[in-house]
């Protein structure tokens with residue numbers, strides 16, 4: 087078919103659009119580009135490619151072509167890259183199956199969706215083109231696939247230096263987290279769900295669509311990306327010596343019954359800052375999120391993702 091730019095597309099060719107962030111993670115996706123081409127070409131796909139050089143490029147990539155010709159959009163990058171693409175797809179009203187390659191540092195989104203974190207294995211799995219619809223979250227006017235939160239450790243991802251991430255990987259987040267410990271403070275917030283209102287002092291809260299964040303794979307052990315619900319996990323302002331116990335339990339996913347942990351499920355959650363004197367930055371899928379107050383809703387089965395086939 088002919089598109090507006092007078093480029094020729096052949097009707098029965100299958101097309102994939104690949105957007106990759108060359109600086110995500112340890113930059114290793116670039117070494118796997120050839121394998122990506124080999125795998126998809128062998129399955130009969132023609133590949134069009136866009137290399138990002140800044141945040142604005144995700145939107146530019148999707149606006150600069152007729153997305154209707156593509157059978158799928160694949161993003162190679164970290165959680166931030168995936169989040170930018172998700173937001174652009176919805177803002178531009180583009181309905182296309184989305185595949186993700188775990189080329190970032192933490193890759194929480196890929197992990198939560200059951201993808202292998204090995205890039206070659208992830209490419210093999212994507213090439214099977216098994217698709218499922220998943221829920222997404224909306225906070226104020228921004229969308230997320232995995233998390234939205236604020237408080238202790240929530241700014242670590244945004245505050246970690248890119249070069250440190252490239253060289254040290256996940257350990258870079260750990261270093262930044264340790265550096266941020268002395269700054270943390272308790273915070274009075276009001277949490278409103280469809281069922282209840284809770285006002286208390288907390289160290290942090292995180293609203294989860296998937297099970298894990300920040301490399302903690304069982305942060306919301308009961309969460310599911312297709313149950314139409316959020317899982318909120320919040321740690322109350324308890325004595326400091328109780329925090330290590332909670333974090334140890336987070337590793338095994340047994341923290342949700344701890345007296346200092348609030349866990350609830352809801353379709354809609356609002357969070358208001360009740361402090362007069364300070365506000366906190368929010369985090370959304372590892373990037374800076376919207377300003378408080380936050381009004382969050384689940385949008386069930388909103389996006390078709392390419393996922394590993396169920397065994």
Ligand SMILES: Nc1ncnc2c1ncn2[C@@H]1O[C@H](COP(=O)(O)OP(=O)(O)OP(=O)(O)O)[C@@H](O)[C@H]1O
Nearest residue numbers: 110111138139141163164165166167190191192193
């Ligand atoms: N070519 C580029 N050079 C520098 N920064 C870029 C480039 N392309 C995109 N970016 C920036 O990369 C950031 C997103 O990085 P991304 O989240 O994908 O990787 P990561 O931080 O290593 O992984 P994760 O979020 O999984 O820990 C965005 O802030 C975006 O603006």
